[in-house]
Structures are given as C-alpha cells and as structure tokens.
Amino acid sequence: MDLFVAEERLKALTDEWLGTPFEIGGRGREGLDCFGWWVEAWSALGAAVPDPVAEFQRKSGRVDVLRDLIAIFEESLPKADPRELQTGDALVLERYSEHANHVAIILDRWWSAHAVRGIGVARVRTANLVRYGRVWGAFRCPTLL
16 A cells, blocks of 8 residues: 555544544444554554454463563564654554553654543654653554555
C-alpha cells in the first residue's frame, strides 16, 4: 500500500474513533485499550494483526503485565527503526512502569494516535509521546513494506 493512501486512511480512522472510551482489554466502539486501537489501525491498512493480549494469554495461560510484549511483536512483525518512523508504524513504549505497556500508531511525520486511560482514542505529537515514555521498539505494518 502507498504511504500517502495509508496516511489518509489512518487519519480518517482516527477522526472516526476520536474520544472512544478507554477500556482495558476492549476491542470495539464501546471501548478499547491501546492494543485494541493498534489492531483497528492496522486492520484498516489490510494487515492481519496479532493481538498481543490474546497471544500472551495463549502462551502463558494468563494476562498480567505483558512483560513478554516485545518478544511477541518480534516473533510476528517486521522491525522498524524508532529514529526513522513512517506512517503506520507501531511505536511500543514503557509508560509509568518498568516494562513495555503502551503502543501508539504513527500517523505522519509529526503525529501519532493512541488510546489512553481517561481520554480514549486521541491524537498526540509523537515527540511528546516519546518524551513521557521510554521507547522499547517500533514495528512496521507488513502491508507498508
């Protein structure tokens, strides 16, 4: 898929979902978490997306703090350089904890979208997101390779 088309799709999707409530484990319009948003965004780009919570539960038999999140991503997704992000990349962060626990989708050169507690789906400047969370990794949407 062309990056321009991907950018337009992601921005339109973000507009549609803005303000959708945050709900841990949520995977729909009634509420979703950051991983649910990632699944929605990449699905809009035509990618089959591994749901990290479901995958973690399958492997471990439980859902806890997702300490193995990066390993799950690395098994199934192409890596991207966090210094050279492009539209559609999934940026995985450590926020307010000691492990990877948040993901945002890059919309364009300056903006990302994520689902965050207390706000729901929202746009954020990528620089601000990185300022308040340690980058654990970035992954490229397979349809944008």
